[in-house]
Amino acid sequence: xxxxxxxxxxxxxxxxxxxxxxxxxxxxxxxxxxxxxxxxxxxxxxxxxxxxxxxxxxxxxxxxxxxxxxxxxxxxxxxxxxxxxxxxxxxxxxxxxxxxxxxxxxxxxxxxxxxxxxxxxxxxxxxxxxxxxxxxxxxxxxxxxxxxxxxxxxx
Numbered sequence: 001x002x003x004x005x006x007x008x009x010x011x012x013x014x015x016x017x018x019x020x021x022x023x024x025x026x027x028x029x030x031x032x033x034x035x036x037x038x039x040x041x042x043x044x045x046x047x048x049x050x051x052x053x054x055x056x057x058x059x060x061x062x063x064x065x066x067x068x069x070x071x072x073x074x075x076x077x078x079x080x081x082x083x084x085x086x087x088x089x090x091x092x093x094x095x096x097x098x099x100x101x102x103x104x105x106x107x108x109x110x111x112x113x114x115x116x117x118x119x120x121x122x123x124x125x126x127x128x129x130x131x132x133x134x135x136x137x138x139x140x141x142x143x144x145x146x147x148x149x150x151x152x153x154x155x
Contacts, residue, residue: 138144 135144139146
């Protein structure tokens with residue numbers, strides 16, 4: 001559109017310039033008309049260019065998109081941070097459960113060891129009692145002579 005207006009103005013200016021050459025009285029009017037039409041056409045073209053220049057609008061849109069993208073990135077980062085915190089808490093819970101299981105296993109091992117020690121002690125006492133009874137039976141039956149360390153009144 002600006003090109004068509006400029007071309008039209010150029011043709012009008014050329015006609016007035018030709019008239020100025022043909023008639024000297026029209027020369028002042030022709031120069032004034034040429035100057036006004038050139039400035040008017042240039043201003044009109046400039047105005048159309050400014051109105052059609054949407055670079056500022058596009059820059060605003062790009063900035064808005066970038067801001068939206070930044071907000072989304074911040075939301076994703078916050079969500080990832082929450083997930084990391086949850087995983088850290090779960091890891092801490094699992095660590096505590098593992099420690100508790102280890103303590104329980106150690107307690108069970110200690111109870112087992114005490115039970116085995118007690119069983120060994122009871123077996124030793126039983127064996128000693130059994131040996132003492134057999135010895136007394138042998139002495140009573142006359143198969144063995146009483147020891148000097150044995151108490152004669154024991155039965």
